[in-house]
Amino acid sequence: MTETTPSDSRPSPLVVLSGVNKHFGALHVLQDINLEIVQGEVVVLIGPSGSGKSTLCRTINRLETVDSGTITLDGHPLPAEGKELAKLRAEVGMVFQSFNLFAHKTVLENVVLGQVKVRKIPRTQAEETARALLERVGVAAQADKLPAQLSGGQQQRVAIARALAMNPKVMLFDEPTSALDPEMINEVLEVMRSLAAEGMTMVVVTHEMGFARSAANRVLFMADGRIVEENTPEAFFTAPRSDRAKDFLSKILHH
Amino acid sequence: MGILFEHGNFTLFRDGFLRTLELSAVSAVLALLLGILLAAFRVSPVPALRVFGTVWVNIFRNTPLTLLFIAVNFGLPQLDVHLSPFVFAAIALSAYTGSFVCEVLRSGINTVSLGQAEAARSLGMTFGQTLTLVVLPQAARSVLSPLSSVFIALPRNSAIAGAFSVPELYNVQQTLSDRGYAIFAIFFWVALAYLVISAAVGLLFRVIENRVNRLAVAR
Secondary structure (H helix, E strand, O other), X not given: OHHHOOOOOOXXXXXXXXXXXXXXXXXXXXXXXXXXEEOOOEEEEEOXXXXXXXXXXXXXXXXOOOOEEEEEEOOEEOOOOOHHHHHHHOOEEEEOOOOOOOOOOOHHHHHHHHHHHOOOOOHHHHHHHHHHHHXXXXXXXXXXXXXXXXXXXXXHHHHHHHXXXXXXXXXXXXXXXXXXXXXXXXXXXXXHHHHHHOOOEEEEEOOOHHHHHHHOOEEEEEEOOEEEEEEOHHHHHHOOOOHHHHHHHHHHHOO | OHHHHOOOHHHHHHHHXXXXXXXXXXXXXXXXXXXXXXXXXXXXXXXXXXXXXXXXXXXXXXXXXXXXXXXXXXXXHHOOOOOOHHHHHHHHHHHHHHHHHHHHHHHHHHHOOHHHHHHHHHOOOOHXXXXXXXXXXXXXXXXXXXXXXXXXXXXXXXXXXXXXXXXXXXXXXXXXXXXXXXXXXXXXXXXXXXXXXXXXXXXXXXXXXXXXXXXXXXX
């Protein structure tokens, strides 16, 4: 994938999946997945529901375990559940479809908690970082409110700030705009675009083709647990090679 | 009804009352700690701990408390563990009550959406941090009410200790009966004492519930 990496830095694989397989009961949800993601790359996963893209995204910080194959993060294979895995997870930001902000904590506390409890950063410094991040995603005015008092778009931006506060090496987005009202989708995508522009390594599961076109370095098209096609967004959207992808694109782009 | 104030009975009764309070308080603290630990075991990612928690709850929740007292009072000395009747009683009571606390907490934990724990783990929190910082505080509101039932039952369950040489309230009843006082008068005072303790525990939980609810609304 050397052609898709930023030209100024030597590509080093940050996330490597090789021969990954996973079953949910009889369903073979991930089939022989091989994937390398280099520093600074924005990879967008698209595909029909049930194709395994969310599952693939969640295996990268081991929220989903795999049946076979290996996943390495910055050269370290993902360990089993425990302190070592927790340490590695701190390096991976995760943004969920349903936001999952801590419901009993204020917006500010949501962004502070991980810094203080996991990174052991002094509270005053953590609050400073948190306020700066909330400012950056445009919700600084809501710092003292509870998540339930915010709109979906605001909550998702707080969730992004919470993940960024850990200073992660890679950010995973699992359908970050799928639970949002249409008018709130853009405010979240804008934040994600700016992150991408700053060189954050990102894996994004999304149905937002506009975002895939404008922000991705590489598009992976998944169907039935396999990566069916991978290409630059330009090539993928203008000239998909597989019938499966052509069919998918025709359904979502021309309605 | 005036028997309490005859022949030094009041001192006997007061000491029994205080001993019941002491036994209940010690057992309540131990049961709460044990219950939290067992609940953590039951939702832990380690299969051996889950099995341990499940086995514990099924044994201690499903055994009559009197049998547990017998097992502790006659079983532990066989293993060369010799402790006072009070400590034996506290062990039996907290092992029993802890299993109920565990199940209440576990049901509360299950009311908190899985996404909360996933978000905590994604930030790099350990299992213990996820549980104590994110999940349990959110479970607290839904467990307070059933938890109050468990802790109201505890002082009344502690009456069994009276039959195992702990000079608490129920034991006082036996002593007074032996002294030949009218059975109705004796039971009236003993029942009243248990009522006072249970009502106080209930009130305490109401206060905590109100405070938790007010905090949640205020913030």
